[in-house]
Structures are given as structure tokens and as C-alpha cells.
Amino acid sequence: MSRPPITPEQTAAGIALDPHTLERVIPESRRPDGTLRKQLKVRPGFTPQEDVRRFRGTKQAQMDAHALPKGHIIGWAPPPTSTAASGSNGTKPLSKSAKKNAKRKEKREKDKDVVPDNWDDEDEGSSNTTPGSKDSKDGEAVAPDTDAGSKEAGAAGLASELEKLSVK
Incomplete structure (x- = not known):
């Protein structure tokens, strides 16, 4: 047998409906000052005006x-939603x-x-750079920082980054 609901x-x-006695009741509640209202039994057959x-x-x-x-317009029908309109099934050729x-x-x-590999380049007005592409400002190739084991590649990349920075 299942347990009665908490609320x-x-x-x-x-x-x-009281789950233990199966009588109709108004459950106990707490007043704003903290005191409890007693549970009230409702006579069988009584229906309050609100109900x-x-x-x-x-x-x-x-x-x-x-x-x-509510809000429906008479005579208006929503447009059909079919996959033929998207052209995914290929039955209807696409227009130009x-x-x-x-x-x-x-x-x-x-x-x-x-x-982008370097977000600072975007602020300076150059386009998104991809590894191995030419930088629009200096005309030098931008090397990716993928060689973590090589100190020379890291130092060269750091040197090129320092050259880009200018103190005003």
C-alpha cells in the first residue's frame, strides 16, 4: 500500500482529505504570530461557496x-511545417x-x-590568424606554440610577442 501524500x-x-481517517478537513496552519490553528472537520455533504x-x-x-x-484569429491557420521547405529531402530543387x-x-x-590563437591581435585590428599564416601588420609568419619541449621555439615565440607590445 502506498503512503499518503505529504501535502x-x-x-x-x-x-x-485526511489520509488517516478519510474525512474532509481543513488542515492545521500557522498564524503570522507563530501559533497553530487547529484542524477543523468539515461536515459530510457540505460544500463551501468557493467550491x-x-x-x-x-x-x-x-x-x-x-x-x-484565446487570441485565435478566425480563418487563420499556421503555416505548414514540412521538411520539404528546408530542402533536406531533395525532392524539390533549390532556387538560386x-x-x-x-x-x-x-x-x-x-x-x-x-x-583565434592570439586574442590580442584582434584588438589591434588584424584578422583572425591561423597557425602558419602571415600577420597583416609585420608580414612575418606567426608560429604556433605547439613545441612545449623545445626552449628555443618558446623563446622565439616569446620574443615575437614582446616585439608586438608597445609601451605608450
Whole structure:
């Protein structure tokens, strides 16, 4: 047998079902000054005003069941969501502009993955540098710092970084 819930479901008036006695009760609660209110029993068959539903006739209930959602515009239908529009299935050939847009999208995704080796170069106005590419300012090749074991390569890289810095 399962255990009763810690916080039993309550009606709008706060009436819950006591899990031990299976009677309808208003559970004990704490007042703002810290004292406890006693648990109150609710007579069988009593329904407080907060829990009384508004009467709806059969036709009114049927109208409510078939009502459109709030804010819906009559006659408007959302555009169809199909995979044919994206061109992934290849049944419909892409137009010239759609091909251009697809190429642009691929290029953006490819450029998004490129991380520059030196973030300081970007501040000075040069483009993203990749290992082995020419630096636009000095015309020298930028060496990657991949040779951790070689002290000469590290010293040369450090010397070139110091040359780039200028004290104003």
C-alpha cells in the first residue's frame, strides 16, 4: 500500500482529505504570530461557496468545449511545417537564392568553430590568424606554440610577442 501524500490536494476553500481517517478537513496552519490553528472537520455533504461551480447548461458546456483558444484569429491557420521547405529531402530543387543562403549558413557555422590563437591581435585590428599564416601588420609568419619541449621555439615565440607590445 502506498503512503499518503505529504501535502494532500486541497480545494479552493482549503479542504483536504485526511489520509488517516478519510474525512474532509481543513488542515492545521500557522498564524503570522507563530501559533497553530487547529484542524477543523468539515461536515459530510457540505460544500463551501468557493467550491461551488457556476452552472453551465448542456449547450453552454458544449460551446465551451468547442471554443477557440484565446487570441485565435478566425480563418487563420499556421503555416505548414514540412521538411520539404528546408530542402533536406531533395525532392524539390533549390532556387538560386536558397543555394546562396545555404552556402552562407555553412560558412557561418564553419567560422563559428574557428578560435583565434592570439586574442590580442584582434584588438589591434588584424584578422583572425591561423597557425602558419602571415600577420597583416609585420608580414612575418606567426608560429604556433605547439613545441612545449623545445626552449628555443618558446623563446622565439616569446620574443615575437614582446616585439608586438608597445609601451605608450
